Amino acid sequence: MTAPTAGGPFVGLRQQLTAAAAAFADSPDTLAGILAGMVDDVDRALAVPLEIFPVCHHSPASALAMVRRLREKQPRVIYLELCEDLQPLLGELGNCRLPVAVQAFASELDGHPSEWGPLSVVAPITEASAEYQAIVYALETPGVELVLVDRSTDHVFQWLPRAPEAQPEGALQMGVEGGRPGDDAALHGDAVGVEIGDLRPGFAELEAYLLHHGKVRHWSEWWDQYVEQPLAEADHDTYRQVMVLIGSLFRRLRPTRPERLDRDEDRERYMWTRMREHLAASGVDPGHCLYVCGAFHAASQVEQFGLASDAPAYEISPRTGTRWRYGLIPSSHSAIETQFGLAPGSVSIAAATWTKALKRSGLVPFRLDGQRGARARARGRGGRGAAAPATGLTDRLSGFLAAPPELTGLDEAELRGWCVDIVRLARRNGYLASTADAIAVYESSILLAGLRNRTRPTPYDFADAAVTCIEKDVVPGRRDVRRLCEILLGGDRVGQVGYEALPPLARDVLERLRPLGLDLEKRTVQRALLDLHADSRLAPCSDLLWILRYLLPHDAIRPIMGERRLGHRSIQESWDVALGRHQRALIELGYEGVTVEQVLEQRLRRAVRGPQATAAGALAAIEDAIRLLDSPRLVDELGARAVELLAAERTVDDAPNVLRRIRRLLAHYRATATALPAWYEAFVAAGYTHYCTLLPSAFVDEQAGVRQVGAMLGFLFSMENLALSLGCDRTQLELAVAQAHPEAPAKVALHWTARHQLGLLPLAELRARCAELLANPLVVPIFPQYLSGFVQALDPVPGLASFVVELMSTAFAQLPDPILLPWLPTLITTLREHGSELVPLLIREAARTFPGALPALDTWVPPWATTTPAPAPPVVSAGPVVGLLTDHPESVDAIATLLGCANPWRRHDQLGRTEVAALLTQHPDTAVAVADLLPAGSRTSRQG
Known part of the structure; x- marks a missing residue:
């Protein structure tokens, strides 16, 4: 690890901070050590020959600084803090509409606890992020190499504790804090989120202190007010020094959890080992490289940090036998906010801030040429020049920390536009808003900004003022005023994966449903009418829709008319189709197989082979196989398993389900x-x-x-x-x-x-x-x-x-x-x-x-x-009946043969009495009943 120099450009700042600690702290040695250590971290990170570019996740300030630095430096190699096995997917971003998420998915686990499955890791990407600008620059600029250096998705789960009660991080975090209910907020499912630059205080007390004195309600608002806005126009050196300083602060002031600390340091060892390996193999000059990582990791303390360290390389464990599948899934601003605990609307506000900053600064961001909705190719990209000349490291921190906040004037036109638009939007959603409310929101926004020591109202001030002045006491519709403000300031933008970037299964589904004549990429709910009697081409579409109904969420494919049960198929069907809204679920089906029929077979087999399988569940799988798949082989396989499960059961809890299903199958067969x-x-x-x-x-x-x-x-x-x-x-x-x-x-x-x-x-x-x-x-x-x-x-x-x-x-x-x-x-x-x-x-x-x-x-x-006991049967002669049966024994002989009786008509006297006759005489009820069925003439003719 590179040691900080005794002198250097930060000597004066270090002395000022040490003197402040001695003057104001009860324990000056501890505070002085923390403050001096922060300055040392900045000095050490900026002295590495390989330029470290600290960023924060989905930060417009980081994205703006990245665009400026890429155009100035034009690096030949970009090292990016992202799971290394996700790199082949980045080329498909040009076929998508942002935001999207790069995903790794595994359903069959080998080396990980089975109760964790299925495993999913996502890395959401938005345009207003530094990592996206670096990715696009590397993909669109000839001769530039992009190298992902973070641990693989398999190592993400390898490094989790193996305690029985442990669960993958992210699955428990999903939906707990922030976010809004609805489909868009759940686009990532229960996947583990991977982000670059998770900058947030580790101590709850520190975060509460910052929020209280900053007069804000959420961490996202504090970051926007005190970091994003001041750094939006900062030069490169100032930006790097401030970001490393913040990362060092949060790194030093965090709970002492050994498992989390070891995991973060192992990630840093992993990344520096990968970068050293690539530099040694390629021979590229470190001065032509750029290392993009979170500001937290830029202030690393591991022994492998830097290029001059003599520490041995970190030993990277091999991956497990788990087979990972990779793809792109749609994401949204609300999904990112929900998964990473950001304030509702913060990502939308960041996107609006990014757009406004581009217009104000005149910067042309990097965009993929084939990306839908992208503007013209970035100007001024040209060829790659030489690396920016190295300049002496100067202290920019002292001036930045000592300078008063910039007195930016009120943008009256912008605030007035917000107020007019929110009133118009509120009226559309049932609120009794008027021009007076617009004026009240305008004045209240300025008043709130003044109370919070701000020179101009922020979007958060405007939202609070709108809630106070418009919402009153009730919400007439399904959207409250805060949600309307989020829509106004940028909206919950939802991404989409293009056709060429879809897995084969998803493309096959879209092709097979083409006869419906619907635009299946739309996020709206569309109605499909199928007359199977008039158009036989729609029969395969009907079969596919019923399979998708089984595999996808119920609101993705919903039957309105028609049903598919054992032995019955409707001749007319009506469906509500929303595949565009549930594109993520369709994409994840592609990780399980090539066709939906294959996925259905695999799921039915897993249902009867799992540890919780029951005989009733196996019979249900058989019904589904008969209804949805015409495969007698699969039915026989599932049926044999059902017999095994029934014989192994020791309880009768599922007996009603077994009886109901076995009767239904009997009627079908x-x-x-x-x-x-x-x-x-x-x-x-x-x-x-x-x-x-x-x-x-x-x-x-x-x-x-x-x-x-x-x-x-x-x-x-x-x-x-x-x-x-x-x-x-x-x-x-x-x-x-x-x-x-x-x-x-x-x-x-x-x-x-x-x-x-x-x-x-x-x-x-x-x-x-x-x-x-x-x-x-x-x-x-x-x-x-x-x-x-x-x-x-x-x-x-x-x-x-x-x-x-x-x-x-x-x-x-x-x-x-x-x-x-x-x-x-x-x-x-x-x-x-x-x-x-x-x-x-x-x-x-x-x-x-x-x-x-x-x-x-x-x-x-x-x-x-009125029921009375039945009278005893009369004793009548059985002679006529016996004579009839004796004279015509063929019927009785046939019945006797079926019953296994040999030669029943053995005669013993001249009257033709037999053993059967004696039996009928002793038990005359049957004979009397038969005699009553015979005509009267037959009874009299047979007497004697």
């Missing part, structure tokens, strides 16, 4: 296919065995709800025929029900319905048990819980709908009001939340049971009140 796929049969067989195994414990487990147990029974009973045909044993279900001994009233009701469905509990006995419950005074208070169980039982046993209606009617008639009335709201909310599909069944059954007219209700008698 029965309507569209000749046979069920193999994975579906395997799922039903595995599910039958799985739920039979878990059924006894679910009946007694307090964590398993009534709806979950009812869904299990619904799966077992509704899929029973298919499961038995696949080789499952019904005895397993009977044993599971027999082993269940529930105690909760609702589950007891479910258990009774399961036994009834299995034929183990007749309806008469079930009705008798419920009557006993109503007759028991100790059970009456909890009878509504039994009733809730019977309602949930309608899913597995829909045939009990009439009995449930009967039971509910009896309960409403017999339960006392203190019990019934508090329970009714619970019943309604339970049906709405857990049994909405059961309500129509109950309503239809009640409509069949109760009278349709109100007058008939007085004389109506419930059908269950």
